[in-house]
Amino acid sequence: MSNPLRIAIAGMGTVGGGVVKALAAHGDKLAVRAGRRLRIVAACDRDESKQAAFRIDTWLADLNALAHAEADVVVELIGGEDGPALTLVEEALKAGKHVVTANKAMMARHGADLAALAEEKGLALRFEAAVAGGIPIVKSLRESLSVYGVPAIRGILNGTCNYILTQMESSGRSFADVLKDAQRLGYAEADPTLDVGGGDTAHKLALLTALAFGVRPDLDGMAVLGIEHITPEDIAFAREFGYRIKLLGIAKMTPQGFDQRVQPAMVQAGTPIADVDGVFNAVMADAREAGPYFFEGRGAGEAPTANAVIADLVDIARGNVGPAFGVPATSLVTLTAAPSGSASSPFYLRFQVLDVPGVLAEIAGHLAKWRVSIESMIQRGRAPGEAVSIVMITHETTQGAVAGALKTIATSDKVIAPPCMIPMEAK
């Protein structure tokens, strides 16, 4: 057996601790898989009590020392788009060390440049843990699914949002209520913005897109909506129409250009992606004649994420150190984005209106002006003069047309809350 693979870990939180524990528990078996031992030779964390907790021999005081430790691989588990994590990864690569990271924000923003640096040096830059936890979707897109090309990819990439939507559906409770519970249970952060606002999904989608389409990860061109405005009423109406609401990351080639966005969408009940419940993640990859493919698994948590980090380490131990995105970073392209608003589908629309004569005519008139035609409608009566919900499903139209109509409709004095629009995804 060859020399051990020497590993330096930055960040000893849930995932770092999980890696240490799994290597201790399964080290012999992993050495057989890797053809050599995986040995943690150094670690670093702001919380120095972790040294004793995880029995690390060489504890380093700062990240700079870690980047230059006597190690073959640096594992970056600090997080953060820029700052210390980015500096560490750059320094480690410059110092000739392979890098494994779980940092989706950094990779989404700087992944192409970091990959170029790694490839220049003949080093691996691996990030399976950054997307969809334990689902081996990074490796599958990089090494298995891309023969015929992947013209479309859709994913449920944020377990917090999927947990909240699942709970809202089963309990009928509001977003705010369920979020509070999720925070208490540890399924949502104290500041949940990055999760519920769609930003975390955007980071992960940018990485999947890079792998599937051979593009540079690109956050700037991406429209991102979260789930804060989804109501129990929307979820109940969705069910009535045979749909469920999921926060999706979507990337696809369209006749209008490349379309990459994060938004709540209605997905048809009974399809694999609609049945993904709770904290689970899932990815559906079109693959032309060879597809579609569907993957589901735990999107986060100690063991799934540690599993992903260690699988990357085993790859490196075996000398499997090809380009981070499957093709050389220098060959990653930038696709022309589809014009904003050109995304086309049926839409679910909900209006909170006063139940007074003429309100439906007014809404229908504005929709007609934007050539949005209605496929079906539900209006539930209440006492005259009180607020009611009007819900419509449109025929296929563009997001731009719907947004245009809704902008005018929102200004009506009969409409008492911002209208809600949710695209309905094809099966």
Add this chain to the structure above:
Amino acid sequence: MSNPLRIAIAGMGTVGGGVVKALAAHGDKLAVRAGRRLRIVAACDRDESKQAAFRIDTWLADLNALAHAEADVVVELIGGEDGPALTLVEEALKAGKHVVTANKAMMARHGADLAALAEEKGLALRFEAAVAGGIPIVKSLRESLSVYGVPAIRGILNGTCNYILTQMESSGRSFADVLKDAQRLGYAEADPTLDVGGGDTAHKLALLTALAFGVRPDLDGMAVLGIEHITPEDIAFAREFGYRIKLLGIAKMTPQGFDQRVQPAMVQAGTPIADVDGVFNAVMADAREAGPYFFEGRGAGEAPTANAVIADLVDIARGNVGPAFGVPATSLVTLTAAPSGSASSPFYLRFQVLDVPGVLAEIAGHLAKWRVSIESMIQRGRAPGEAVSIVMITHETTQGAVAGALKTIATSDKVIAPPCMIPMEAK
């Protein structure tokens, strides 16, 4: 860019033709992924008209010449457990060539020995195309999912059976009728025995088991049942109980030992594996703290299978040539099999009986003698004296106990057809 990877292909049927076409159509893009060109330098098929059809420059008259061609990799697409395919693969490995194969029968029977030969020579032996077509389950088990161990795996591994069961359910027609249609549509072979009898699923299960558990592929210890005895009535009753019937390959560790079998099973409606329809395949892998994982995709066909072959070729081009089963073949073990009949679950039982006094008492008496207790029962009345179906769901019990009771019950003169038993899988 390095030298091209020189490929010799044996067998130019659907999959071989698909590989040639895909390399022609996507060669430039694949060269970027592989870091070198994938070049077909020789081919061989009994049908010599294929040479012109696929524009192969060097057409070899026999497999022995192919094994010794000036090539880096031999792709074996002939099929067959022994005979020419096995000889070709052995010769190719001995001659220092990597091997990619889609041959599940050969790999299930001789995989461990062939892997040992390959590893002795430092060569790759790859078989992604042998299991579940385009689903990258071989690579995922080999390289991604095994950190915490995989104590259980279940799969829908035969598209023909899943197509037939799906059609039987949607149309209410008999197995024999639907099989005839499937044969006409090309979804079933003229001799369907290997598919509908479970043998093909057994081959694939043996390979998944080897990857997941680190065991030698073993067909001899495997109980194998097919779907020939499933009736539309069983499928309809399953639906009434909230289940669907699928042909599953199952491997798991139990307190009684290692349990590996192929059989129709009831799976709970609404779970991912129950929703797999038509020719699709799926694999559910437990992975202790890190799991479960679920994968779904096309199980066969030109593009999914060619995709799998080419992904293996790209791996080899990149120098990713680790052991075939993820661990050295010499370290593959043989687990002690659970005693026959020890598999434990609730069971669905169906009896065709004469509607005469005492029949239920007789059946219930025999079940009680074997300590099989009944959870629920359906009996539909017909005219007195005519045949009726009695359907029961048992509480959890062993396959041996049920089989014992059914053997006695079958001898009753009130029971007019062999009783049917189908285990009900846990979620």
